Each structure stands twice: as structure tokens, then as C-alpha cells.
Amino acid sequence: MGRTITDAREAAAELARRFEGARSAVFFGGAGVSTASGIPDFRSADGLYHQRFKYPPETMLGHDFFVAHTEEFYDFYRERMICLDARPNRAHEKLAELEATGHLAAVVTQNIDGLHQAAGSRTVYELHGSVHRNVCRRCGATYSAEWVMATEGVPRCERCGGLVKPDVVLYGEQLDERVLLASVRAIAAADLLVIGGTSLVVYPAAGLVDYFEGNEMVVVNRDPTPADARADLVCACDIAAAFDF
Template identity: 35%
Template sequence: MNTGNIKKAVKLIRESRYMVAFTGAGVSVESGIPPFRGTGGLWNTTHPIFLEIEYFQKKPLQSWKKIKEIFYDKLGDAEPNIAHEILAKMEKRSFLESIITQNIDHLHQKAGNKYVYELHGTYKQLVCIGCNSEYDMSFADLNFLPPTCFVCKGILKPDMVFFNEAIPEFAQKKSFEEAQKADLLLIIGTNAEVLPAAKIPEIAKKTGAKIIEINIKPSPFTNTVTDVFIESRATEAMEEIGKLLYL
């Protein structure tokens, strides 16, 4: 890890008036949550068909069995790591305005961040595919699948974005607005390979933001929009940044 680039990043953070963080799977892997793509990714061992909305609608029981195994049996025990914790402290100390995340794990909120925009939804909430009623995940007894709606008896679906589903309108609108407001964008643990997430750094750059990137290897952003690249795991880089910010 380049300590010179850590110091450059801290200087930019101190000088920033409106910093926004943009996070992906790399911020949560050290909390025990595997990424979807790349080394150790879920799609290397599991066919993603169970997260296609058409498959879910036709075969909700089969889909829910795999969803429970992969998400609900694991995510509930996951705890924020030092990277999440430093981001929460940054918000409390007014270094950070908001987080745009592609993660569905709710760990930013669990760590204490209040302004989090979830581009791909969250596993913490369920929504009825019949009447759109919303429930906290604690409502459902996942020993009995598929869970059903108290209002209309329709099937409940995790409120995360499935393949062939639209991004939540509010989350996308707020994420784009935050990217436009930012004078500094802190990218952590993402290559943002899917749209519209891939647009976030580009939007920020076009409106004049400086960009700090923390990734374990160069990404499509590194040689295009990034100003300071820190080649590191999220926990290591954020811990060092936190120390220099006296968090």
C-alpha cells in the first residue's frame, strides 16, 4: 500500500466540502460476504437463474430455497468491519455526506451511517409481488417458504434488484444527485461493471469532483477518472485513513 497516496487522499478529504462514498462488494468481503463476480464470487459456483425475476415469478419456492441458503442464512450474522466503521465515523465528523452502495447487506447502516442510497436494494426488506406491501425481513418465518403477504396472501420477494428488474427510482435519483453534488468521490471495493452504477464516477468527474479509489487491483476507473489510486484491501486503507483523520 502506497503511504504517499494515503496522505494525498487524506489531504483531499480534509479539503473537501462535499464528499460522497461509492461502495461495492470489496468493502464487505472481510465481513464474510462473498462478491457475486470475480475471485471467490457466487456466480462461479451458483447459477444466477434463481435471481432472475421471471424465474422467481414462475418458481418462487425453488428460488426462495436458494435465496435463503445464500443470503438469509449468512447475512444476518455478518458484522460491519473497520472500513464500514470508519465511514460511519467520517459521517459523524462531517467528512462524509452520504454513501451510494451496490451492496444489499445493510452493513453501512448497521455501522451507523444514516445517509445510504442502495442502488440494488436490500435483503432487510421484503415486498409483495401482488400488492406491493412492504415488510421488514423479521416479519417472515423463513422455515416456511415461500413467505406470503399478510394483506393479500401474495408471494413476498426480497426487496433487492433481481436480473431484468429496474433499479429503484428513488435510489437512482438520489445517487445521481449526490454524485453531481460531490467535489470528492471515494470509491471503495468496486469495478461497477453494471449500469447505472457504472455511471456514478463519470457523473462526479464531469461536475468537477476529485476521485479517490481504493481497490485490490486497478479497475476501469483507475486510468480514466481516478486521481488517487490506493491499491489495497478496503479495511487496511480505511484504517490508515481513519488514523490520519484522528477518527
């Protein structure tokens, strides 16, 4: 393992230097990127997996539960998965700035909140989809998160009456092959990979970092990750503060 930094200001200075020197940097992020925007993660002490519900969250976010308990799925989905009041934090904003100035090639994210795009990022590969796309399973019509929030019970397509499903990857479903391949290509071509706000325990998404063959890997995460051992730099601090440069 390379150097470990716990001071956010020092981490910000190091990140700025490494992005400046990179030719094709990629950011791979998870739920921790959005916690500063008020969106809870899953596995931390205050995360969804530690809160009490009628069913475990990982059950309610499964394909089988969606099929068998569609109305209950949507009750949970509206209450916990759609956060329309959330705004991009400094990490989202800086990543968009880095892309605009040619210092970041792509963002690969496990998040479904759309905050990278809201901050201005253009090349964003959403491994697990987005709450902002909801698709009729019969005719393919698409609906916004705002539209879903305005419905009650099981949302039905206004065109054909078909069931509307969030364009998010539920447990038991496969990742979108086009998004997956584009993410692999971006990571494989990168000379700098910055991994941020993720515990790297959700597969197959976490396995994508294994395609990195570039010069420098940086991990920005409060808690240890499986990638720390091979990282050139570990920033064990708040990610929004680390990107405040």
C-alpha cells in the same frame, strides 16, 4: 492516471487527508466493501459466480427466475443472499464516522446487506435495494430479513396471503428512479468521489460515476477498474485496511 498506492497504511493516510479537505465527499461502493464482513462478492475467485449451483447465480437472481421458480429462488436467497451474522467492518465504521463529523455527504452503494446503516450511516442510497425490506406484492406490507429466514418455501403475507418479494433489484428489473436520481444529484454535487470495493462493470449503477465533475476522484480496489485511468489516486489494497484511520 494519477498516483497508485499499494500499501494500506499509506492509502489510509492519503484518504484521511483528502476527506479532511473535502466539502462534499461521496462514497460509491460495491460488494468488495463487505467481503471483510464475511459476505462473498460475485466475481472474485471465491465469489458466487465461481461456485457450483443447479442454475447459475445470475440466473437465479433474475426477475424471470423469481416468477417461474419462486421456491427455488427463495432457497438460494435464504442460503446465499441473507447474512444476518455479518457485522460492519472498519470501512463501514469509518464512513459512518466521516458522515457524523461532516466529512462525508452520502454513501451510494450497490450492496443489499444494510451494513452501512448498521454501522451508523444515515444518508445511504441503496441502488439495488436491501434484503432487510421484503414487500407483499398484493397489499404492500413489509417484512424483515429475520421474518423471511423464519419462513419455509415461498413466504406469504400474514395479512392477505400475497406473495412477499425482496425489495432488491433483480436482473431484468429497473433501478428505483428516486434512489437513482438522488444518487446522481449527490455524485454531481461532490467535490471528492471515493469509489471503493467495486469492479464497475454492473450497469446502470457503474455509469453513475460519470456524473462526477468534482476536483478529486479516488479508487480503492484490489483489482483494476475502468475508473483508474481518470482517478487522481488509486489505492490497490484492502479496503477495510485503507479506511483504518
